[in-house]
Amino acid sequence: MDTDNLSQHISKQFNEDLENVREEVLAMGGLVEEQLTKALEALNQHDTELAQEVIDNDDRVNDFEINIDEACVKILAKRQPAASDLRLVSTVLKTITDLERVGDEAEKIARMAVEIAEAKESSPLNGKLHYGALQHLGGLVKNMLHDALDSFARMDTESAVKVAKQDKKADEEYDAISRQLMTYMMEEPRSISQVLDFLWAARALERIGDHAHNICEYIVYLVRGQDVRHLSWDEIHRLVKTRN
Secondary structure, eight states: OOHHHHHHHHHHHHHHHHHHHHHHHHHHHHHHHHHHHHHHHHHHHTOHHHHHHHHHHHHHHHHHHHHHHHHHHHHHHHHOOOHHHHHHHHHHHHHHHHHHHHHHHHHHHHHHHHHHHHHTTTOTTTTTOOSHHHHHHHHHHHHHHHHHHHHHHHTOHHHHHHHHHTHHHHHHHHHHHHHHHHHHHHHOGGGHHHHHHHHHHHHHHHHHHHHHHHHHHHHHHHHHOOOOTTSOHHHHHHHHHHTO
16 A cells, blocks of 8 residues: 555545544433433432443443543544544543533433432422422423534534523522422421432432533533633623624
């Protein structure tokens, strides 16, 4: 193989390695979305079997993170990527960390679902706690996660900015749920254990919104080459619009 052909072969293999890693991130994201969907359903339906399925599948999420991390390390060691490709590898490594943590939060929700289901009949708050607000927050952050992954797949910075701005709404909904649950605890001290399960589930959902927000920041960094972690989203939006 002459030098030119060897160079083309290496370049083609490098591009394939990068694409494979990107596809693995999206596959991991799909699994994490599925975990979150099932955890929310288990919580809403008091389905302990489905909750246990989520708990058991958390190892699959962890395996994805380990395998993608190893693939990125190999790319860094073998290819010594240039700036734009190096940003992709860096973005992948950060994104899979957030996805793994989303998986952890989904597992927490599943564990809370089991505890809430088991305590439901004997709880002094039986019939008083409503799942509507919690499910609404769950739907919001689930959509944020889905849209963040879609933005990653399309390298769409404008979409990423729109998704990230929804994190404020998620925080507001979490705060409202927290205030309601605190009121329940003051009214009925015997309910504290069950109310805390609800509160931890709500907190896990709020954290998932934060992780989706982080992924959106990584997308802007990847495409624009600028670290935007300490900018407001209005500033980031202006940055994205002016460079189009």
